[in-house]
Amino acid sequence: VEVRYGEDWFHAKVLSFTRDGTVSVEWLGGGEAEMSPVDIRPATVAQQPALHPLRGRLVLFGEARQRTAAKFAAMAAVDRRLPGFFAERCPPAPNPSNLFGFDVAVVALPPSDGGACARCRSKIAAASEAVVEVLAKHAFIAGENDERRRAQAFLSVLVPNAGPNGEAVALPEELLDCCSHVRVPAAAVSAVSGPGRAALGRIEEDTRCLAFWLPPGTPVAGRVSPEDGIAVGAGEICAVGARVDGRWETQWHGAKLLGRGSSEGWVRILWDFDGSEQQVQAVDVRPSGEADGRWRVLAVVGPERARCACVFQVMAASEAAAPGTWTKDLAEAQLEARDGKSEDEVFCGVDAFRHEGTVGELDWLRASPSGKQALAGASRASGCIIQLVGQVFLLGGFPAQCARGREYVQWACKSRMQMGIAHLRGSAAPGAGRGLSVVDADMRDDVSVLTLREAQVALLRPDRIVGIERETATLLVFDDGGGSAMEAGARRLLICGEAEKPRAQARARVEAVCG
Secondary structure, eight states: OEEEETTEEEEEEEEEEOTTSOEEEEETTSOEEEEOGGGEEOOSSOOOOOOOTTOOOOOOOSOHHHHHHHHHHHHHHHHHHSTTIIIIISOOOOOSSOGGGOEEEEEEOOTTOTTHHHHTHHHHHHHHTSEEEEETTEEEEEEOHHHHHHHHHIIIIIHHHOOTTOBOSOOOGGGGGGEEEEEEEGGGHHHHHOGGGHHHHHHHHHHTOEEEEOOTTOOOTTOSOTTTSEEETTTEEEOTTOEEEEEETTEEEEEEEEEEOSSTTEEEEEETTTOOEEEEEGGGEEEOOSOOTTEEEEEEESOHHHHHHHHHHHHHHHHHHSTTTTTSOHHHHHHHHTTTOOGGGOSSEEEEEEOOSOHHHHHHHHHOHHHHHHHHHHHHHHTSEEEEETTEEEEEEOHHHHHHHHHHHHHHHHHHTTTOTTTOOOSOOTTSOOOOOOTTGGGOTTEEEEEEEHHHHHHOOHHHHHHHHHHHTOEEEEESOTTOOOOTTEEEEEEEOSSHHHHHHHHHHHHHHHO
């Protein structure tokens, strides 16, 4: 039956009829009650079938994507105890309603897999943005159509056929729209990859991407700007000194591009076969198909912002192994980080600047735990990706985010470095250089100002500062008042962040700590 309780009807079972004219019922979820007959009606749906005595039913509540992820995880747990129960006998079925394109699919893994897909399951899920679970020789996928398509390309083609160090012959067409390329100097390949690919694996885990080494000599487009290069062939841009192929009568021969010719549409080349220099039409020259031994190309697959973070870390590792690779020319570094595209072609813009402070500040940011925490706080608070590459900072995000990120890095150095995160004073320590002074803090829409007494500042231990920053995506720094008159024993705390609500949460946390 169905029993009315308040304004709603609930499933129940009739147990007995009392002498008082009421009905004793047992609720579907357990428990008994006596109800008036006017509040009872026949059930409008069929009775649930009896469950198998050795099986139970797991009920999942939540949004479709989260429910499906939990369902797949439960299926995988069962399959580990009862192999093939869900993978082969009871796989998930596609949703007929297919709400907004979200659906499930079952993929049979190729024989070449060898467990690679299971080891990379979390990375595949993050890079494809789909729900992925691997059960023995099958994989369950859920997501929008594009997400399922990308996940299937990873599971069926790319990951099973990758080499032991992540080598790939080519990328499937389904992944080209979510792929970036970054060149790695030949001398830095082993450092970027690490023993057993451990270093590159950590970068993948940190940025939620997947990276694959392409064959030596793989060309990458757009690395030379039209202003600095020369257009040849069908409009490809080549740098002076680049390897090219020139057409002599009906044959193509190797050559070196020397520069522009004396007339428009002509270029100067140096032939390989006899060492002679000649002017030829630009349409008779094309980029060379020969391998460029200076570089190895790494393909990074994942969401655009995650790819940007991954490329930044690869460039930082390359710079550490081969100093000067990306710090000599910031324009070239930015072009590389954008995969050779113009600023208008990318969603996540790239900015770069050289550190103007001391070498000690760079060492603090690069090696000190407090420096790394300050850099991470500046990144979270500004909303942009910040990566230290040698003496250069690379920033990824919208222009306003990058501008804030640049300021926050400088503020963190001036406020924290001299006395360390254990003090967080903002004014310079005796003999330790200058402190931070933000003269327009009261007028900025990304800064909240809080005045504290010295005794309250002492309560803000380093671990509490870092915890507040992580929980609220803000950056907390002290300055000298920015020219404002400060009472004796008072300190000014700047709570920095692009959104007002997280700053308010951080302020409340600070006030709770300081009392």
